[in-house]
Amino acid sequence: MKRSRTTTAALCVALLLTAVTTGAAVASGPHDGLPQGPPPREAAALTGSAKLYRSAGDDITFTFDAHLAAEHDDNPLEATGTFAFSHYLDGGGARAKATVDCLLTGGDVAVVSGVITDSDLPGAEGRRVGVTVHDLGRHDRLGYSWAATGSPVEGGEPPKCVGSAPFEKVRKGSGDFTVVPWRPRL
Template identity: 35%
Template sequence: MTITRLARRSRVALAGLAAGLAVLTVTAPAAQADPEPKAAALPDFLLSGTGEGVLDTLGAGWKGHKVRFVIEAKGFATESQGTFRVQHWYPDGKIFADFQGKIDCLNVGGDVAVATGIIEKVSASPAEIEIPTGKRVGFTIDDEGKRDRLGWSWAVLGFKQEVPICTGTAPILPLSKGGYTVRD
């Protein structure tokens, strides 16, 4: 190999090495600034609204009874927060039950939301049913536009059994007034 060829190859190799070092110098600070990959953001679920209905479809003993559920919740699963209030009236308008609490879980899939919460305050409770503070209750909302449906755990389980976190029942009550927004 001639000296000219050797010199040319050395210059090419040195130029390549210099270019590589320049790239490393430019990219190295960026790599050091953020060494760990960023975690994917958790979903921000939403359940918001007030729904009212008449319990006529639940049997003769509930004909004319009216209920109202106010639920405001946001977050993801057990990283959720919010409040709920439940009111229930006899057909003559007298209060049957009134209680409220804090949301401890919210899960959403499409237009359906399941939320649970702990009862913190009972303002009215019927003599035949004790509504205990500290108990978890569950709600299921099916956001069908103007024809939302609602389900609640104590319609099936009563208040004596503990409701597992993030669980609800089928949405059995069609709302006659109001509605909910569910966002996933």
């Protein structure tokens, strides 16, 4: 009987030491390069696609995929991504795609600018444009720099991260924009 108590006690001590050692190894940090916890939230973003409302029936579409990574939280000029827009009416119009060069967001408003890299509008490539989006759920609004400066080919270029007030309405049921607010370390 005494031998079995000693054996049981020794076994319990061995199990306890194994549990403590294993727990300490697990608690010491990630192993084999595996990350722990969720990745950091990106610093800012503007995504989504929608058509604008025009009573004359214009076919106007804007699409955004703009992001500011968490590690660039202090510099909106490090934003990446693209945005595209098109405007057609009665068989005429144009489309353009731009590479993002700046993204600023605050609350539910985003301002993104970029340089046109692809367009069927002669002379538009290489020109900067800016767009402002107000994320209002199903009633988003949008404005663009060329409302004040004229066509990207004819007008002056805005500086980085400059758009216009979001005066246009998104066509009901056509899509939705999403703004991730920027929360810089000040």
